[in-house]
Structures are given as C-alpha cells and as structure tokens.
Amino acid sequence: GGATWSDPVIAARLEDGAHDFPKNVNGRQTLTGMQFRLATIGNVAVDPNSGDLYLTFADNRNGIHDVHNPVTNSDVFIVSSTDGGATWSAPDQVDPSTGDEWFPWVDVDPTTGDVGITYQSRNEADPDLYNEMLAVGSPGAFAISQVSTTPSDPVHAVFFKAHAKHCFACATFIGDYNRIAYGSDGTAHIAWTDMRKVYAGDGKGRHLQFIFYRHVP
Numbered sequence: 001g002g003a004t005w006s007d008p009v010i011a012a013r014l015e016d017g018a019h020d021f022p023k024n025v026n027g028r029q030t031l032t033g034m035q036f037r038l039a040t041i042g043n044v045a046v047d048p049n050s051g052d053l054y055l056t057f058a059d060n061r062n063g064i065h066d067v068h069n070p071v072t073n074s075d076v077f078i079v080s081s082t083d084g085g086a087t088w089s090a091p092d093q094v095d096p097s098t099g100d101e102w103f104p105w106v107d108v109d110p111t112t113g114d115v116g117i118t119y120q121s122r123n124e125a126d127p128d129l130y131n132e133m134l135a136v137g138s139p140g141a142f143a144i145s146q147v148s149t150t151p152s153d154p155v156h157a158v159f160f161k162a163h164a165k166h167c168f169a170c171a172t173f174i175g176d177y178n179r180i181a182y183g184s185d186g187t188a189h190i191a192w193t194d195m196r197k198v199y200a201g202d203g204k205g206r207h208l209q210f211i212f213y214r215h216v217p
Contacts, residue, residue: 011088012079015061016040022070024172025162031100032063032072033127035162035170036154042076042104047113053081054115054139056094056106074100076119078139092139099123101133103178103192111186114138118147118180118190128155132178132192134216147214150196158199158206171195175209188216 021029021038028037042056056078063073077091095101099122106117117135124131129151135142157171164170175193182188195207 009085009088011055011081011085012057012077012091014040014057014059015063015065016059017066019067020060020063020065020070021072021074025164026172028172031074031102031122032070033167034154035164035167035172036160036174037172037176038074038102039176040074040102042117043106045106045108045115047108048110049113050082051084052108053085054106054108055079055081055088056104056117058102058104058119062093072100073098074102076101076104076117076135078106078115078117080139089139094119094135094142095121095133095144097121097123097144099127100130103176105179107180107182107188109136109182109186109188110184115142116180116182116188117142118178118192120152120178120192124151126151129153132190132194132212134180134188134190136188145216147190147216148192148194148196148212152195153207154195156204156206157195158202158208160209169206171209175211177211186217190214190216 024030024035044055064071076094104119132148160171160173178192
C-alpha cells in the first residue's frame with residue numbers, strides 16, 4: 001500500500017539536457033525556429049491483456065546537441081517491458097520522417113494489442129506549421145497517419161506572443177495536453193491543442209488556440 005517501494009529502474013536515457021535544445025525567450029527549451037515551451041516526457045501504458053508496458057518520450061539525440069547552439073531533429077521513441085518494468089528494450093524511433101516530432105502519448109488497443117501513439121510533427125513543407133499524427137502497430141513496425149485535417153500555425157499567435165526579435169508573434173505556449181485513449185471497442189480517441197483557427201476580429205491573420213478531438217475506428 002505504499003509503505004515500501006522498489007528501487008528505481010532506468011527505462012531510457014534522454015538527450016534532454018541544458019545544451020540539447022534551443023531556449024525560448026523565457027529560458028524554456030523549444031524547437032529550432034520556434035518559441036513554444038517543449039516537454040519531452042510522454043507517459044507509460046499497460047497492455048490490459050498481456051501486462052506488457054510501453055513508455056514513450058521525445059528527445060534530440062538525432063539533432064545537434066551538447067553544444068551552445070543546438071539544432072533540433074526531435075524524434076519520438078518508445079521502449080517496452082515484458083517483465084513488469086524490471087528491464088526495458090532499447091528505444092525504437094516511432095516516425096522515420098526528418099521533421100521534428102514532439103508531445104507523444106501512448107495507449108494500447110485492448111482488442112488487438114496494437115500500440116497507438118499520438119504526437120505532433122513538422123511534416124509540412126513549411127516548417128512553421130505542424131500536424132497531429134498517429135502511429136499504430138508495435139515497436140519497429142508502426143503505420144503512420146495524420147489525424148489533423150489542417151496544419152496548426154504557432155508563429156502568428158493572438159496570445160502568448162514571444163515578442164522575440166525574429167519571431168514577434170510566435171507563441172510561447174501551444175498547449176502540451178495531447179492524449180490518446182482506446183475504448184473497449186478498440187476505437188482510438190485523440191484530443192490535442194491546435195492553432196489552425198484565424199482570429200477574424202483583428203484582420204491581421206493571427207491564430208487562436210482551441211482543443212480538437214477525433215476518433216479513429
């Protein structure tokens with residue numbers, strides 16, 4: 001009941017230190033060319049049938065890190081455990097594309113045992129935009145699809161403007177609350193924050209932030 005606890009186990013090591021990501025105007029880590037705060041942590045999920053554990057995270061191991069001016073190639077990774085968390089697999093990269101990926105969240109489909117990971121990706125030709133993505137399958141064998149139907153624009157924000165020299169209207173906060181949850185019927189329910197909506201009130205083409213939802217059978 002919490003009176004005693006096991007020793008900690010290292011599930012994965014991250015390139016997520018003081019010189020691994022660029023800093024925004026608030027001194028928080030961000031992506032190259034952006035200003036929004038960035039958390040690399042994801043979550044852990046359990047397969048309700050097998051008891052296998054899956055932990056997802058993002059880091060900059062594939063970018064330029066451990067330098068004073070890091071350049072990001074942030075990627076989402078997953079590790080798994082079949083022995084209750086005593087040992088963990090080596091990290092598998094979820095999405096092989098070259099753009100930054102971040103804000104991962106994982107859950108397991110109770111009907112198939114498939115792992116589902118939702119995350120955000122700079123997969124547009126314009127690196128100022130990003131989309132919400134979904135990877136389904138198993139470590140090393142994920143099928144990638146795009147959840148959002150319109151890209152999000154975090155560099156022309158109404159609120160949370162950075163007032164940075166080269167990125168005045170870049171948002172310092174885009175909402176880091178993306179989640180996926182599978183229903184008992186195997187439907188994936190995905191919620192994320194998105195800045196696709198233009199604020200029509202000021203005529204300056206600036207964007208508002210909203211919560212979006214989509215279910216994927």
